[in-house]
Amino acid sequence: MYQYTEDDKRIVRERVHQFRDQVARRINGRLAEEHFRPLRLMNGLYLQRYAYMLRVAIPYGLLSSTQLRKLAYIARRYDRGYGHFTTRQNIQYNWPRLREVPDVLSDLADVEMHSIQTSGNCIRNISSDHFAGATADEIEDPRPWCEILRQWSTFHPEFAYLPRKFKIAVSGATTDRAAVPLHDIGLKLVRNDAGEVGFQVFVGGGMGRTPLIAPVIREFLPKEDVLTYCEAILRVYNLYGNRKNKFKARIKILVKSLGVEEMTRRVEGEWEKIRGTGLKLTQEEIDRVSGHFTPPAWDDSAATRDNAVQLAAENEAFGRWYRRNTHAHKVDGYRIVTISLKAADTPPGDATDEQMDLIADLADEFSFGRIRVTHEQNLVLAHVEGGRLFALWQQLDAAKLATPNVGTLTDMICCPGLDFCDLANAGSIGVAQAITEHFDDIDYLYDLGELKLKMSGCINACGHHHAGHIGILGINKAGEEYYQIMLGGSAADDASLGKWLGPAIEKSAVTGAIEKLLDTYVAERDEGERFLDTYRRIGPKPFKAAVYA
Amino acid sequence: MRVIRDRNIVSDPVTHLADDDAIPTEGAISVTLARFREELASLSTRSAKTGIRLDGDDNVREAADLIKAADFVAMEFPRYADGRCYSQARILRDQMGYTGELRAVGDVLRDQVFYLRRCGFDTLEIREDQRIEDALAALNDFTVTYQPAADVDQPLFRRS
Ligand code: SF4
Numbered sequence: 001m002y003q004y005t006e007d008d009k010r011i012v013r014e015r016v017h018q019f020r021d022q023v024a025r026r027i028n029g030r031l032a033e034e035h036f037r038p039l040r041l042m043n044g045l046y047l048q049r050y051a052y053m054l055r056v057a058i059p060y061g062l063l064s065s066t067q068l069r070k071l072a073y074i075a076r077r078y079d080r081g082y083g084h085f086t087t088r089q090n091i092q093y094n095w096p097r098l099r100e101v102p103d104v105l106s107d108l109a110d111v112e113m114h115s116i117q118t119s120g121n122c123i124r125n126i127s128s129d130h131f132a133g134a135t136a137d138e139i140e141d142p143r144p145w146c147e148i149l150r151q152w153s154t155f156h157p158e159f160a161y162l163p164r165k166f167k168i169a170v171s172g173a174t175t176d177r178a179a180v181p182l183h184d185i186g187l188k189l190v191r192n193d194a195g196e197v198g199f200q201v202f203v204g205g206g207m208g209r210t211p212l213i214a215p216v217i218r219e220f221l222p223k224e225d226v227l228t229y230c231e232a233i234l235r236v237y238n239l240y241g242n243r244k245n246k247f248k249a250r251i252k253i254l255v256k257s258l259g260v261e262e263m264t265r266r267v268e269g270e271w272e273k274i275r276g277t278g279l280k281l282t283q284e285e286i287d288r289v290s291g292h293f294t295p296p297a298w299d300d301s302a303a304t305r306d307n308a309v310q311l312a313a314e315n316e317a318f319g320r321w322y323r324r325n326t327h328a329h330k331v332d333g334y335r336i337v338t339i340s341l342k343a344a345d346t347p348p349g350d351a352t353d354e355q356m357d358l359i360a361d362l363a364d365e366f367s368f369g370r371i372r373v374t375h376e377q378n379l380v381l382a383h384v385e386g387g388r389l390f391a392l393w394q395q396l397d398a399a400k401l402a403t404p405n406v407g408t409l410t411d412m413i414c415c416p417g418l419d420f421c422d423l424a425n426a427g428s429i430g431v432a433q434a435i436t437e438h439f440d441d442i443d444y445l446y447d448l449g450e451l452k453l454k455m456s457g458c459i460n461a462c463g464h465h466h467a468g469h470i471g472i473l474g475i476n477k478a479g480e481e482y483y484q485i486m487l488g489g490s491a492a493d494d495a496s497l498g499k500w501l502g503p504a505i506e507k508s509a510v511t512g513a514i515e516k517l518l519d520t521y522v523a524e525r526d527e528g529e530r531f532l533d534t535y536r537r538i539g540p541k542p543f544k545a546a547v548y549a
Numbered sequence: 550m551r552v553i554r555d556r557n558i559v560s561d562p563v564t565h566l567a568d569d570d571a572i573p574t575e576g577a578i579s580v581t582l583a584r585f586r587e588e589l590a591s592l593s594t595r596s597a598k599t600g601i602r603l604d605g606d607d608n609v610r611e612a613a614d615l616i617k618a619a620d621f622v623a624m625e626f627p628r629y630a631d632g633r634c635y636s637q638a639r640i641l642r643d644q645m646g647y648t649g650e651l652r653a654v655g656d657v658l659r660d661q662v663f664y665l666r667r668c669g670f671d672t673l674e675i676r677e678d679q680r681i682e683d684a685l686a687a688l689n690d691f692t693v694t695y696q697p698a699a700d701v702d703q704p705l706f707r708r709s
Pocket of ligand 1: 456459
């Protein structure tokens with residue numbers, strides 16, 4: 001993975017220094033909260049319902065074991081012993097004390113981490129495919145491009161005060177695991193007819209209040225032009241994006257109001273003017289950054305020791321985990337392991353300091369010391385020998401990290417909601433737990449197959465409810481928590497946005513409603529059909545009838 | 550009025566006139582793009598420094614001829630969060646080759662100066678309630694930058 005140069009280190013150090021000074025001025029009263037607010041937001045520090053919340057960037061979701069241990073240490077030393085992995089592949093701490101935040105940032109800088117641009121109206125953490133570099137369907141590893149974009153976007157002087165936040169995703173595989181068309185800019189590595197690799201460029205997707213799937217504005221962009229092209233897109237957005245109404249300020253609204261053609265025309269026009277500037281990438285720079293992402297030293301003989309299939313047949317519990325939580329690797333004899341952070345009794349995406357320490361150790365022992373964070377709020381060990389899976393599973397299982405539910409109903413995405421978030425209408429974590437407790441029959445979950453349940457505590461959609469096969473949104477009706485259900489969303493290759501099923505229901509009715517949806521699916525499905533496919537085939541009517549009967 | 554010019558604090562007062570203010574014979578002024586266009590003939594007879602003032606709604610490229618006739622360009626930040634003039638400034642410097650004075654006025658705070666300078670503002674009118682010395686110090690918050698901008702025309706990866 002990428003190792004900081006002296007320059008990279010210095011930038012992060014200077015940031016810590018700057019923020020330490022700002023916090024000192026805030027504490028001694030020289031800086032009013034009103035003026036401190038935009039500064040702390042630039043460092044991912046929010047004032048939440050009960051306390052400050054610090055969001056730490058995990059660039060494209062990739063961590064070394066050293067970094068994960070540091071995150072565990074921070075949870076223990078400065079927080080209440082846990083952290084929350086988010087749908088942006090970041091980690092959030094819910095209880096840091098203001099005067100200690102500069103120390104947290106300094107500790108992070110020691111391991112080449114930071115909280116730069118994790119909030120505010122700027123270019124946020126670049127997200128990517130959590131299986132990058134490990135699957136057979138990959139055209140090229142997306143992570144060097146993420147790192148190139150990370151450096152370009154860090155303290156970009158022109159784009160620090162955009163109309164709204166700005167999110168970029170990069171994917172390098174034919175299967176989209178990064179929800180590319182649901183980002184402000186989505187970059188997909190593709191091969192053109194001449195066999196060259198470049199980017200397909202999507203602009204103007206997103207969730208939030210007005211969910212939209214991004215259109216493609218360029219089918220093929222040569223790789224060396226990626227920074228100039230992104231700069232052109234951002235410039236058009238910075239100049240013409242809506243600044244009067246924050247609910248209409250995302251680039252998706254600009255694309256919608258201008259139309260794809262006009263947007264494309266403006267971007268291309270701007271790009272023509274800058275494509276030949278020094279910002280055009282050099283092969284040397286591409287090679288330098290790519291050199292940090294060389295494949296690990298896979299063992300050619302791993303396949304000869306791979307006894308996972310056999311053990312999975314002999315041991316039921318291991319077999320379940322093997323089938324659900326591991327995924328094919330491009331090298332024979334290896335598997336990709338997903339560590340479920342969706343155990344029955346913990347909020348989705350939470351991990352304790354002990355669990356993080358353990359996972360760091362396991363990464364060292366089993367997967368070349370690297371860990372990835374998924375936007376579905378799980379962790380991944382990407383390169384595990386098949387012959388060592390059983391040993392890994394035993395250790396994970398003992399730490400409640402082997403719930404065999406990846407991709408099932410209870411592997412749900414859920415935002416922090418009322419438990420922490422200031423904007424929340426609903427206690428989404430509580431609902432998530434009620435659902436997990438109710439649907440605890442693992443065979444039933446398997447029978448239901450792939451099911452994406454995504455839940456947000458308010459319209460801001462941090463839980464990506466629009467992209468759930470089943471989406472749940474908490475709303476406030478005359479001071480009461482109510483929930484709206486939507487069906488038919490997807491963030492995968494068949495990206496689509498869900499549609500509302502009907503009127504909102506009471507909190508106590510949510511679990512029952514889901515049960516009715518599932519019963520309807522089971523009754524109506526064709527052989528091998530997923531919930532989403534059944535819904536797409538038969539439409540909302542039978543589901544609606546069941547829930548609102 | 551004290552302003553930051555390059556890396557120094559200097560006295561350089563300018564009166565930023567509203568469209569219905571009378572044009573004084575003496576003293577440096579700026580007027581809006583519309584007024585500058587309208588009153589170009591009479592403004593060009595002034596001997597004192599006379600600038601053209603743009604804001605985010607204006608299109609800097611379309612103002613090219615007027616900018617040539619002005620003694621300096623001011624760009625107005627109604628709120629610090631309105632970042633449109635950062636792009637205007639870069640177009641003016643990088644693409645239009647403007648080398649004269651470019652002045653940031655309005656809601657200009659300590660924490661914007663580093664970015665403003667990088668985008669090509671050489672003159673910064675810091676909002677009155679702010680300590681201009683603090684703002685000057687903030688120009689040194691960072692000593693390394695990744696991107697090419699108005700201050701360095703090459704990205705870090707092409708410098709060495
Ligand atoms: S969706 Fe709403 S409630 Fe949930 S974290 Fe986002 S802002 Fe908070």
